[in-house]
Amino acid sequence: KNEVEQSPQNLTAQEGEFITINCSYSVGISALHWLQQHPGGGIVSLFMLSSGKKKHGRLIATINIQEKHSSLHITASHPRDSAVYICAVINTDKLIFGTGTRLQVFP
Amino acid sequence: DTGVSQNPRHKITKRGQNVTFRCDPISEHNRLYWYRQTLGQGPEFLTYFQNEAQLEKSRLLSDRFSAERPKGSFSTLEIQRTEQGDSAMYLCASSFGGDYGYTFGSGTRLTVV
Numbered sequence: 001k002n003e004v005e006q007s008p009q010n011l012t013a014q015e016g017e018f019i020t021i022n023c024s025y026s027v028g029i030s031a032l033h034w035l036q037q038h039p040g041g042g043i044v045s046l047f048m049l050s051s052g053k054k055k056h057g058r059l060i061a062t063i064n065i066q067e068k069h070s071s072l073h074i075t076a077s078h079p080r081d082s083a084v085y086i087c088a089v090i091n092t093d094k095l096i097f098g099t100g101t102r103l104q105v106f107p
Numbered sequence: 108d109t110g111v112s113q114n115p116r117h118k119i120t121k122r123g124q125n126v127t128f129r130c131d132p133i134s135e136h137n138r139l140y141w142y143r144q145t146l147g148q149g150p151e152f153l154t155y156f157q158n159e160a161q162l163e164k165s166r167l168l169s170d171r172f173s174a175e176r177p178k179g180s181f182s183t184l185e186i187q188r189t190e191q192g193d194s195a196m197y198l199c200a201s202s203f204g205g206d207y208g209y210t211f212g213s214g215t216r217l218t219v220v
Binding site for chain 2: 004033035040041042043044045048086088093094095096097098099100
C-alpha cells in the first residue's frame with residue numbers, strides 16, 4: 001500500500017463543474033503539498049498546508065490532520081485546468097508523492 | 108533568478124552508456140532533491156543534499172547512480188551503464204528545507220534504447 005493515496009486516478013468534467021480530488025496518507029507529516037503537472041513534466045506548487053484551508057482563485061485546499069486526509073477543490077472548472085494533480089507530503093525532510101489524478105475538462 | 112534549471116531536457120542514449128544530468132537550483136536554497144518519475148506514477152525520491160552534503164539516498168538508487176553537489180550550488184546526477192529500466196523523467200527540486208515550499212525544475216527525460 002502506498003503511503004500517499006489519491007482518488008480518483010482519472011477524472012473528466014464539463015467546463016463549469018465543481019471538482020474534488022482526494023488524498024489520504026498513512027505517515028506522519030509536517031505539511032502537505034498540492035502540485036500541478038502539465039504534459040512535458042513541469043511541476044508547479046499550488047498549495048502547501050499543514051492545517052485548515054487555503055484558497056487561491058478558483059482553487060481550494062483543505063486538510064484534516066486527525067483523519068490524515070486532504071482535498072483539492074476546483075470551482076467553475078475550465079479546460080485550462082486540465083493537468084495531473086499530485087498530492088505530496090513532507091515526511092522526514094523529503095516529499096512523498098501520490099500517483100496523481102489526471103483531470104480533463106472539456107468545453 | 109529564473110527558478111530551477113535542468114539540463115538537458117531530453118536525453119536518448121544506448122543501453123550501457125553513461126549519462127549525466129545537471130540541476131541548477133534557486134541560489135538561496137540550501138536543499139536540493141532528485142526524484143525519478145515513470146509514466147503514470149508519482150515522482151519517487153532518489154537523494155537529497157543540504158548544501159554540499161548528501162544527507163540521504165533511497166534504496167532505489169543502485170550503485171550505478173551517483174549524485175554530487177560539489178560546492179553546494181549545482182548538482183549532477185550520473186547513471187553508469189544505463190539500462191532500459193532507467194528510462195524515466197528525472198526531476199530536481201530545491202528548497203530552504205523544513206516546511207518551506209519546493210521549487211521544481213522541468214525535468215530531464217531519459218530514454219534508454
